[in-house]
Amino acid sequence: MRMKVKKSKAVRIMLVVVAMFVSSFGSAYAAANLEPINAFFNRGVSFVLKGELWQPRDEDGKPLTAIFYNGNNYLPVRALAEALKIPIDYDAANQKIYIGGKPGEKTPIFAMPMEIDNIYAIPTKDPKETNVKDKQYQEVLKIDQYGDAYFTLDRKYKRLVLDAAVISPGEYDVEFSLYNAGDTAGSAASTVLEMHSVSPDDDVKRLMFNVEGLEKIKLHVQSHNLNPYIYARILDTSFFDNGDPAAGNSSSGTIIK
Template sequence: MKKMLASAIGLSVLFGASVGVYAGANLEEIKAYLNYDIKVKVNGKTVQLLDEQGNVVTPITYDGSTYLPARAIASSLDVAVDYDAASNSVLFGEKVEGVPLNSTQTFYQAIKDPNQTKYKNKDYQEVIKDTTNNGYNFTLKPGKKYQTLYLQVAAIGSDVQLKFEDDNSRLLKSETVKAEDGLKTIEVNVSGQNEVTVFYKYENDTGVNGIFIPLTTSYYK
């Protein structure tokens, strides 16, 4: 488990002004100080706190307590952070409810034809289905809002090898799905990832190769 250390006692957390428009009645003006002496360490290594745009942010000291920017701390600890405007809440880690992939982005290669969106007699309504290419890829866009990707994948015919890579082409996970696995759920840590590229190819050319990925039941949390 990752641990956060800071050279101050009684640290609290601030999300930052980027969360949206606050209700004026809930705001109270205070006098605080930017504290340039505070250093933050993660697993013994000093880290630079950055905002979503990559700008350096500084801890704030007020009334004997030091406040750290939530987004910067979450990024340093590799924990997803998001803001729910409806409940005025800061969300860390996995969300309570899963968010379907097709509700977060539009997939140009998605299939919605009922004749092709069924797997074992269940209609998944919107899927990525490829039975023509010998290997290809598609891009997911978690936008740094989610902790975990739960991708459902079924192999048609030959076994399918999958690789998940981050924005910098670093491997996040590799997995093999066999035809006898049925619809297999693959879990991938996507915390801090703006985009994830999924590569797939078939282990053997059986003449009936394919991949089936439902976008309605694959989700982020």
């Protein structure tokens, strides 16, 4: 019985020490990084976003009120970024808030949520199908006549970097057209945002599309001559990213040899 009492006391002492350590750590962090201020909820201010009354809300949908401090009104950066359709990420480990996407973030095209026309656009890993311009790839999206591929972006990316080619026996130039496929696109969904073409004489060609601020996109692949067989291939080296500051965000096509 005595042994149990001692063990129980030891456990209680250990818990107290842990609690004191956590409290001390939290206090040290607060002392170094957090500064108390005298601020007020400003319930009299309202917001107009692009001509319409706007109510900022938190992640749970609860209304947010501006905080008035030192002559300025403040709102959480996430509420503003999402309203303006700007990607935002929070790195808790490094205490960094990324507005406009994380630099260097890159996602391969086949790792993205994708919807495709299964009749004419087919992803394949067949080695016979993935040999393009005498180079072996692991996976390609083959479009032999025409096809649409939809990608859900959630405004996380600025560019679609597309590596594409036309293989034998294709004999027509192929157009790759970008559309806004988001729920709020409305009549703009039928407007081509960007279009680039690839010739059968080209080697693998790198095409860059601006997708900044888009929730969802459609990539339409077809010949200008409408319905001939085109034998187009989208390669697994394609990806979405937030741009290359060193190279700029040019959307011109580049031949990859």
